[in-house]
Amino acid sequence: MKRLFLLILLLISINSFAQKKQNPEEKEILLKVQQFFDALEKQDTVLFKSILLTNGQVWAISEKENVAKYSMRQFSDFMRTLINPARVIQERMLSSEVKIHNRIAMAWVPYTLDISGKFSHCGVDLFTFLKTDEGWKIATAAYTIEPEGCSHFGSRPE
Template identity: 55%
Template sequence: MKQLLLFISFCLSAHLYGQSVNPEEKLVLQKVNQFFEALEKQDTVLLKSIVILDGQTTSIRTQNDSLLIRTAAFKDRMKSFVNPRSVIYEKMLSAEVKVHGRIAMAWVPYTLSINQQFNHCGIDVFTFFKTNEGWKIVSLDYSVEPSVCLEKM
């Protein structure tokens, strides 16, 4: 009897574990990875395919004891997106994705290098809407925290 209960418990836990990965979360995470790919390759075609152009980016950083907040629409960022002198590589350290119907968010700690030199780390917060074409990034808010990274290194 104990063996039967153990077997049933194992089957139920394996079944529940297999269901813990939400396919929509995977699709959202795929868009985050595509964003990083577009950033590194300076691929405006890919970027335009995964964002809502009227959406925006907002960055926050502390510089010389001042708080700097910068906001721009994705369509305006396209102009400065391609810069042959700067290869940007953003590395995702982890990700937490939440999905509710047609809205989702991804919380992504990251490090960023420019031309293979460490620049800063921070948190990306992506907000997505599910459109008829699939998940699209409607906003990207991120922190720029060079001193926090240096303390951890």
């Protein structure tokens, strides 16, 4: 009985310390998300064009006084609005969850965003990906804009 108990305890311990390994496609998708953040900070349209589908869209969702506001831009318009040497946008991934099925995938990414070194907001990015002959490309990016209530993301104290 004592041996059985020790065996069960050992198996539970091993299972508790086991880490989930990312498969290569998950790594590639998270690399594309990081490249998106890097392109945003560097205002690098060449990098954006290498990771985005040409006809993709960006959706922003914000809420003020319980009224939701939605806006959509094509990736081409989104890239044009980024060019502003007077401001630096830094977006940081807080965590991530990736789901993949055949040639479609999504990344759920809570984030914080600073503009020129000052906190702007937090939220969740939802990237949808399609696998092309060139690899995974971002088809859409949707994000929430949450200037307050970021502590539930584990990002900043309120």
